Amino acid sequence: MVTTHEMVVVExxxxxxxxxxxxxxxxxIRLRWPPNYDKQVLVPGDEDVPHAGASGGVRVSSVEVAPDVPRLSQVSPHESRWLRDSGIDWEASA
Ligand SMILES: [Zn+2]
Structure with missing residues (x-):
């Protein structure tokens, strides 16, 4: 059985x-959103496990980090595809 880890915005x-x-x-990972998208893996972690971007990250970051987290709940199909290419299976968390 495959377990998916949920990634959250921490900073x-x-x-x-x-x-x-x-x-x-x-x-x-450090993630720069489109149009200047870029991804840098800071700590590889367990790369055998699929990682999902989770709406929980929005809640966490909105409480602990930023009051104005941008459009994480409104990811476009293009951005969703890009996130998936970046190792975050966004749709898996929907
Ligand atoms: Zn993980």
Whole structure:
């Protein structure tokens, strides 16, 4: 059985540039949103496990980090595809 880890936004460096982390294996990536998208793996964590971007991250970040988390609940199909290419299976968390 495949377990999916939920990644959450732990830090918002600037608008469109976020650090996502997995609380279960410690995977940590820095994500820059389109149009200047970029991804940097800071900590690989368990790369055998699929990772999903979760709406829970919005709740966490809205409470603990940023009051104005941008459009995480309104990911476009293009961005969803890009997230999936970046190792975050967005639709799996829907
Ligand atoms: Zn993980």
């Amino acid at each position: 918002r460096i600037e608008p469109g540039l976020e650090v996502w982390a997995c609380p279960r294996c410690g995977r940590r």
